[in-house]
Each structure stands twice: as structure tokens, then as C-alpha cells.
Amino acid sequence: MLIRVEGLTYTYAAGTPLERAALRGVSLDIRAGERVGILGPTGSGKSTLVQHVAGLLKPTAGRVWLGDVVAHARTRAARARRRQVGLAFQYPEDQTFERTVFREVAFGPRNLGLDEAEVLARVRWALGMVGLDTTRVMGRVPFTLSGGELRRVALAGVLAMRPEVLILDEPTAGLDPRGRRELLAQVRTWQEETGMTLLLVSHDLAELPRVVERAVVLAGGGVVADGPVRQVLSDGEALRVAGLDVPPTVALLRALRTAGWSVRTDRLLPEEAAAEIAEARDILHSIADDGGGHP
């Protein structure tokens, strides 16, 4: 399904002294199966935007279309569409409530009205997808798990609904660097296996290019950059406007360039940057060999 955001504006606490515009006229199209990263500083409207896509907030102005229905509409068709959009909030482990891990993950599938055999199959599948030992954790009380495990259980709860569109709001927040890398690698696998549309809100600029193909940068409630992830993340100007830093690899390549090396600056991943630098070094060496006659 095509997600179309049209002139979306949202104001919190409209008409009170606490009034605050979170989004101002945001427009975007997201194709089925696309992998989109949403970046921006705190308070830029990322979470508000993705909640609109899930139909949880009613826009102050503008519209969000899920295919041919309006996301927040109260019709049967709209409700059916919303169920195909899975959203995991920030710190999803804070929203767990069931007595066992199984029941926790089964909550979504049961709300879809699936029969118990299908629910069980989905719970097993989802727990496997998040890398948990299904037989070990299914009967456990969620609060006895570690923070990282509980996060995975909560994400499994969303995956088990087998959404067509998966939205993750900072899934790696509060994890250690290794946990972040592993989780993002898993997110990539989920997308590849199911072909779902992925909206990933993340601050992990260094890891993001491994997961998404397109990046949208929000700042002050508006879109300041939208394009292929390489282009957006190596564009220092757009990131500076949004108050974000370029990824460390890009910063290094830029410094080398300033120092006179002829390297491209849009190599985002460490291994790509290393290859680029090695290539530039080899060229330098060969020039040196040709001209200077050193051994």
C-alpha cells in the first residue's frame, strides 16, 4: 500500500497556553516495500509523524492516506488498514503488561481474531525473528527478563501481527553499541524476509545505511531533506540545518579531502570508507612510484 502524507500539520494542546506545533505541512510519499529512515533532533516531530501514519492521531490539518483510505478515519475499511500498520513506540518494553511472554506476544494476533493454532505459530515465528530462544522464554514472566530481552519481546509483539508496514520509533534507544548493531541487522532481515514497508526512526547515523535506502530529515516540524540515504547523510548542509552531525566516516573523509586527498565523501559504512581511503593511498603511491623513482 502507498502511504501518502499530504500537508500534515499537527498542533499539541491547541487553544491552550501550552500550544505547540509539532508538524507544519509535511508531505511525503512512501512506496510499498520501501525502507525509509526518519532522522531529526529531539522535538522535530518524528514520533508525531509516525503516529499519524499508524492512524493514532488526528491531523490538525492535512491528511495521511493508507492506500485509498484516510488513516485516522473511523470506517471499517480504515480500521482494517490500520491493522496492517505495526508501530513499536520508543521503549516498547514499558508497555508490556501480560503475565507470560507468550500472552504478551499473542496480544496483537488475538486482537486480529486469529485462531489459537495460528496465534501460536505467529508467536513462535516472531520470537524466533527477534532472536529469542522460543521454548525458553515463552512461559516466562516478562518482568523477569533483562531490559534488552524485554525490548525484543515487545518488538516481537508487533512483528507477530505480520504488518504490511512496520514502524519502529527509535528501537535501539538505550541499548549498548553491540545491541544496537545486532538489532538493526535483525530489522534488515525482517524486512528482507517479509518485504514489508519499513519506517525507522533512528539516531544511529553510522548504522542506518545498512538498513534503509531512503532518508527523510525533519527539523522544526518540517522536512529539510529527503532522498537516497547516501546522498542525505553525506550532505553536511542539510544535517547541519537539522542540528545533526554527519556520520563519523563522512567526517573523516571530509577531513582527508581538506588535507588534499582525493576521496569521495559519500562512503558511509566503515568498510566502504576504508576501501575508498585505501584506493586513494594506492593512487598516491603509484604516482609517487612513477614520478620519483623510489623503490
Next chain:
Amino acid sequence: MNLLLPGTHVAADSVLHRLDPRVKMGGALLLMVLPFAAGSKDRPCLASTLLLVAFVAVLVVLSTAPIRALLRTLRTVLWVGFFMFFFYLFTTPGQPLVAVGGIRVSWEGLLAGGTQIYRLCLLVTVSALLTFTTSPAQLAHGLEAVLAPLGRLCLPVREFTRAFTIVLTIALRFVPTLFDEIEKITRAQQARGADVRSPSPVQRVRTWVPLFVPIFVSAFRRADELAMAMEARGFRSAHRRTHLHRLQLTGRDLMASLVLVAVGLAILGLERWAQ
């Protein structure tokens, strides 16, 4: 959340914001008690009701509080009020207006039920107004100052008042936070297909379970973390403290007190006269 709940404070600059917290607390207490100052029929007379409503309406306008948010809050409160309304409607003896089988509805019952709703709305409005115009720190300071004379009588009272003001301040501070949390968790469960807006009451009550567990868990965790943070910063409830800002009554506070006393006397007078 587009409601004006008791506990919400906005640091605006209005006449009411600048008043001394002691005057505001005293005034709030007076305005909450006055609707109960009834004549012999256990309900206030029309004239005093109108006067009180008009006075509170003027205060709301003076405070620059968002009137639409306040009305929305009162609409929510009405759900509770309806129960009280029907309770009084059916249980108050009097001349029956309508009688269906064993159920009789009297004019007195109608008035008594209406009175309860009026009192409830006034209670919510006045307490919302107090916290809207007075920061939790000011409230605590005012409360401590008001209770201080009790402390001179014996020591435990003083310690108790300090602890009590802190408990109250923290409780007020977390009312809006708790409501934000409820809203966030509601949305998270909605995203997992919970039918929060289902018309069936049974279905609705069932959707509360997924809300209450995480909310209680986070409230307890928050309380624990807060306690530790306070201790880490050397907090002891029994310590005697001085204040950066001393409460000082000004001419403005005197004027406000006089107005409050005048309104109070006027209402008591009207009630007396109506008897």
C-alpha cells in the same frame, strides 16, 4: 492532552498568578465550601448560586486559563456527576413530578441532583484554577507558612507539615505526567489492535487491564527513582529549610482578600435572606 486538569500549572503572568499563594489557597477553600453553605433545604438559593458562578467565571477570565480546555474537562467530570445526579434524583423525597411504577421523580430530587453537579463542577474548576495559577513550589511554600503556627505548638506537627507539603507537591506535580503516560500507553495498545473505542462497556473495561499494569509499574518505578534522586541530593524531610523568596503580603493581596470576604459574606447573606 487538551484538558485543563487540576495539577496543571502554566507560568503565565496574570493578576491571579501574582497573588500570594496563601491568599489563593484560602480563597480556593472558601469557594469550595461556599456552595455547601445552604439554607434549610440542603441546596443554595438561586441568587447565591448565580453570584458564585459569576465570580468564578470572572476569576477564570482573569487567570487567562484556556476556557475551551476547562469546558472539556468539566464535560469529562460530568460522567461522574451523572451517577450522583441520578442517585439524588431517585432518592430525594418530595412531590412526585413523574411516577413510573415504583420509581418517582420529584422536583426536589431534580434540584438536589443538579446541586451536586454544580458543586462538583465548581470544585474541579476552583482546584484547577488554583494549580493553574500557582506553581507547586509556591503551593508548598504557602501551605508550610499556613501550617507553621501549628508547628510552634509541638515538634512532630512541624515535621509532619513539612513531609505533608512535600508529598502534596510531588503528587500534584505528577498528575499531568500520569495522564500523558495513560495517553501514550493507550495509543501503544491501540497500535496493537486493542479496541479502545468499542461501544460495548464490557469490551472497554477489558481494554483497561493492558493500561493499568504498565501505568502502575511505571508509577512505582518513577517514585523509586525520584526517592533515590532526592536522597542522592541530600534530601531529608525533617530538615528545617529557609526560602529564597519570602512570602510577603502586598496591597494587592489585601484587596483580593477583601473581595473574597465580601463575596463570602454576600453569599451567606443571600442564603440567610432566602430562608
